[in-house]
Amino acid sequence: MAKKVCGLPVRVGRPERLRIYLSRSGLAVCVVTGGLRPVLRSKAILPSASSDCDDAQGISAALTALTPWLTAHSIRSPIEWIIGIDYVRYLLLPWDERLSNPSFCHSLAAALFAQQSTASEIPFSAYQICFAPLSFGRPLLAALIPSEIIREITTCASQQRCRTRHIKPAFSTVWDRFFVRMKSDSGVLALIEGQRLTRVAYDRGHVTSLSVQPFSAEQTSPVPGGVTLAFPARNLAMAASGELALRGLAPDDDARFAYALCGVL
Known part of the structure; x- marks a missing residue:
């Protein structure tokens, strides 16, 4: 008991958690420590062994890569899952x-x-x-979100002795993080995830329409007209005020890290 009590202030002051963004192209895994002033301790992209299979098989392939990574890093922290548009x-x-x-x-x-x-x-x-x-x-x-996917990721976490803290769609994570920018204005938010773009029209903090369309960063004007806010920030022919950037991420960082760390940085 004395050992547990002595160690408690350290654990409270430096909580560690995993932020994992899940998409068809693999996992973005981030280890974050600290509560009020979170620090990114490490990050990695774990590609899926098969990105052209169905949802359940694709999730299994991605989690197959996660298991040895967690073992190698001796991580048994709570997991906060962020589910990409591919699975929502x-x-x-x-x-x-x-x-x-x-x-x-x-x-x-x-x-x-x-x-x-x-x-x-x-x-x-x-x-x-x-x-x-x-x-x-x-x-x-x-x-x-498919029930099978939720079962897969919670089972994986349990097998690795990691508690699942929450499971949230990527859109919800971005919306909550930048809500202050949208609650008193009207416009269109573009969320770019791989080869898909989620277009969300909002009015005073309320969603009025939502659609998903193909996306290619190689286009001359990659972001459709009428978009007022874009995430992640990638200098996509928009004014700087229209890009939603995260502190601590470089412009050339993999965009999947932005979703994994949104709400933390």
Whole structure:
């Protein structure tokens, strides 16, 4: 007991956690220490062994690379998972007074999902769904992550004796981090993840529309017109005030680190 009590101030003053961004192209793994003044201790990109397989197989391949990395670094810290657009479906439920009823929200989400999906896609029942806070007169954003993916990553963490602290979509992480920039303004936020761009229109801190489109940084004007804010910051033909940069990341750092560290740096 005395040894535990003596060691407590050190653990409280220097908490360590893993921030892992998960995408089809692999994992961005960051070890962060400190609470009020977090410090990036190490970072690594762990490429997936197979990026052209289905979701469940792709996750398994990525986690296969994570296991030896955690073992080699003797890390048993809590994990905060950030899930990329490759593994998240978004639905925007139109305003209805019945949105305060969870059963109605799930029924409406299922109906919208059926309208937007093909017969070859996994069914609505195979997802876990979470809703943004409800605001009167505003659409309600819902994020869906396949249950199989959640089981895979939580099982992997448990096997490595790491606690899963939370699982969040990348969009939620960026939105929470930079909400102060959007709560009193209107515009369009562009989130660039690999070869996809999520275009989010917002008004006074509320999402009014959301769409996903192909993206290529090699285009002459890579960011579509009308975008007012872009993440990660990459000097994509935008004014400096329109790029959402993180302290401590260099412009040539892998963009996946920006998602892994968003909300920390």
